Amino acid sequence: MGRKVKDNFAKGIIYLATGITLSVLIFIVGFIFVKGIGLVNFDFLTRDFNEKVFYAFVQNEDVSMSIDEEALKQKTPFDDRYESLIEGPIYVDNIGAAIAKVTYKNNATEHEQLVISYIEKNSPLTNAADSTGKEMRIGTDYVIQSINGTDFEGLSLDEAAALIKNQSDELKIKVVQPGGGVKSNIITTLYMVLLSLVIAIPLGIFGAIYLTEYAKPGRFVNTIRFAAECLSGIPSIIFGLFGMAFFVVALKLQISLLSGSLTVAIILLPVIIRSTEEALKTVPTSFREGSLALGATKLQTIFKVVLPCAVPGIATAVLLSIGRVVGESAALLLTAGTVAQIPGTLLSPGSTLTVQAYYVAKEEGNIELACAIGIVIIVIVIVLNILSRIMSDKLDVFNKK
Amino acid sequence: MEAIKRKKLRERIIENIFLLCACVAVISLLAITFFVFYNGLAPFVSNSYSLWSFLTGVEWRPGSNMYGIFYMIVGSVLATFGAILIGVPVAILTAVFIAEMAGSRAGKVIRFAVELLAGIPSVLYGVFGLGIIVPYVLKISPMAQGESLLATVFVLAIMILPTVVSISETSLSAVPKEYREGSYALGASKIQTIFRVVLPAAKSGIMTGVILGIGRAIGETMAVMLVCGNPIAGIPTSLFSQIRPLTTNIALEMGYASGVHQELLYSTGVVLFVFIMIINFAVNRIVKTKVGN
Missing domain, CATH: 1.20.5 (Single alpha-helices involved in coiled-coils or other helix-helix interfaces)
Incomplete structure (x- = not known):
């Protein structure tokens, strides 16, 4: 009992x-x-994080409204960046768009702004150019601040609409492209994944090939295995310190995409070496013997017989690595920076999604936004997981045939 | 003849490339150790700051040239200890459930959950901590803020779960069936068998999981940074005190530090590095002797 x-x-x-x-x-x-x-919505995924102010050059061209007044009211944009709707919307023919007056919730200031609430399909706004002549489109939610040198500040909505209508030539409009999205972070993350894999995968696979196919078991192999084990035990902030001292300062690569991906590549190395080694070990010795007996060289045997059999294992390593890069933050904070932009070159900085989530939570105290970024991260991780699983399943089938 | 020679040469060259790639891990490890130690020991070698006041100081005020990390060491150790205290029992018992008691379906579900938990980036644990744990701690705390040792302990306890669960589960599953059958044959119940036979047999594997958990807890940066408070001075005196672990000290200030300040951040890294080495070696020893017996 x-x-x-x-x-x-x-x-x-x-x-x-x-x-x-x-x-x-x-x-x-x-x-x-x-x-x-x-x-999380379409805008969140397709917009930059920071808002951008620039001048747009727009053709003065009448486009009549194709929807009725009621529908226009329905189209008034309203997300939580706006405090309240004050006036409008009013449709303005010569820009083929409707404007509305709202109070715009900014971190520091709260004041009235003119925002574009609706755009006709063939509106000249969709076919504007910036000051360098580059084509660009102005969309809904863009704030307009001045037109041909006249500021909208202090004007009522009607006055502003009349001001726009009275322009006769080409329009030079000062617009604010809305921010609050993570497009640049998503792209930086993709770059980071690609670059670090390009660096780490060949190193890891070739290293593992040497360990399993060439090296005689003994001190040398043990040293490398020990080193890989030590590497996987080092916290990522230490990798960050190293990346900063070596790649950023000593090699003068600056805080950049390249420094970040080189640092992450070292973090990935032990994972890739270990998984590849295990995959190579599962390939039966008789396969190698058969190939050698047919007159193939060792190298041919490795590339044509051993490696193809080990592909599912290597695919798993790639999958693990991608997850690791997407989740990495401490090392990247020190080596790739916190600037939310799409890195234009290898040597420009950019923050990945995780670093951005940290930055938003820590520096801005915005848990909702951090969670929204978190959703994107979790979805990416899950999607990558599923994709790689499907891939490795396929390869498995291929191998069994 | 020429062709064969060339082929052989090619094989040799590629073999050496493979060798080089294999050495990258070793080279990286040496380079990391060298760079961190070189930068971190510089201020003590050049006498621009005293090692003693660095290691025993309880204030970190770069503005007035005070760089003491003793209170950070205490914070790191306490947070790690607390996380192990809470996280390890939960993790081991979960592993027991998966390996010994769950049917194949329930086992699969929980194993999947643990994998998912391992895949969540550490920043998100921090966001969760900041959004849920910190406000709760604030409710019961006598202090004016919820960022505290207690909040850090909870976040770290959650973060070590997947590591300890998956490694413990693997080592539990590796215990031979005969052990369990022998125990049943002697009249022991399932629970008695688990606690008296299976768990002791899997001890060294579980210990490995715990070590890795300790390593993860002491090295964790981003999650902790959001919930620990990061004070500039003071040894934590209660669970509600703010702490500033070694890792966050580095991450917080590395971005803008220069001169001695920057070098001493590297020194903080050296201390962290040494800690991780000590933990690994000490517990490795324990595991080895236990296995030996």
């Missing part, structure tokens, strides 16, 4: 612990989705 009570008690504790583990996961993922989902 006593034993049964004790056993059930122990069982209860085990169930409790498992329950805690499960609920922690559900709680975290749930928290991130519930908090962040309100901000």
Whole structure:
């Protein structure tokens, strides 16, 4: 009897612990989705993080409205960056768009702004040019601040609309492209993944080939394995320190995409070496012997027989690595920076999604936005997972044939 | 003859390329150690700051040339210890459930959950901590802020779960079936078998999981940075005190530091590095002797 009570008690504790583990996961993922989902939409994914002010040159061309007044009111943009709608919208023929007056919630200031609430399909705004003559389009949610040198500040909506209508020549409009999106971070993350894989995958695979196919077991192999193990135990902030001292300062690569991806490549190395080694070891020795007996050289055997058999294992390594790069933050904070922009060259900085999430949570205290970025990260991780699994399943089938 | 020679030469060259690639791991490790130590020991070698006041100081005020990290070491150690205390039992029991008690379906679900938990980037744990744990701690805390040792402990405890669970589960599953059957044959119940036979048999594997958990906890930066408070001075005196672990000290100030300040951030890295080495070696020893016996 006593034993049964004790056993059930122990069982209860085990169930409790498992329950805690499960609920922690559900709680975290749930928290991130519930908090962040309100901000995730098409604009969030396609806009830059920072707003951008520039002059746009627009043809003065009448386009009549194709929808009725009611529908126009429905199209008034309203997300939580706007405090309230004050006037409007009014449709202005010669720009083929409707404008509305709203109070615009900025971090520091709260003041009235003219925002473009609706644009006709063939509006001249969709075919504007910036000061360098580059083609660009002005979309809804863009704020307009002045036209041909006259400021809108202090004008009522009607006056502003009349001002726009009275222009006779080409329009030079000062516009503010809305920010708040993570497009640049998504692209930086992709660049970072690609670059670091391009660096780390060949190094890791070739290294693993040497360890399994060439090296005789002994001190040398053990040293390398020991080094790889030590590397995987080092916290990523130390990699960041090293990346900063070596790539950023000593090699003068600056805080940049390249410094970041080189640093991350070192972090990936042990994962790739280990998984590839394990994959290579599972290829039966008889395969190699058969190939050698047919007169193939060792190199031919490796590339035509051994490696193809190990592809699923290597694919797993790639999958793990991608997840690692997407999740990496401490090392990238020190080597790739926190600037939310698409890096134009290898030597320009850029923040990945995770670094941006940190920056937003820490520097701006904006948990919702951080969670919204978190949703993008989690979805990317899951999608990559599924894609790679499908790929490696296919390769498995291919191999069995 | 020429062709064969050339082929052989090519094979040799490629073999050496492979060798070089294999050496990159070793070279990287040496380079990391060298660069961190070189920069980190510089201020003490050139006598621009005293090692003693660096290691024993309890204030970090770069403005007035005070760089003491003792309170950070205490913070790091306490946070790690707390996380192990809470996280390890939960993790081991979860591993027991997966390996010994769950049917194949429940086991799969929980294993998947643990994998997902491992895949969540650490920043998001920090965001979760800042959004949920910190406000809760604030409710029960006598202090004016929720960022604290306690919040850090909770976040780290969650973060070490996947590491400890997956490694413990692997080592539990590796215990031979005969051990369990022997125990049952002696009249032991399932629970008795788990706690008296299977767990002790898997001890060294579980220990490895715990070490890796300690390594993860002490090296964690981004999640901790959001929930620990990062004070500029003071040894933590209660669970509600703010702490500033070694890792966050580096990450917070590396971006703008220069001169001695920057070098001393590298020194902080050296201390962290040494810590990780000590932990790894010490517990490796324990595991080895236990296995030896």
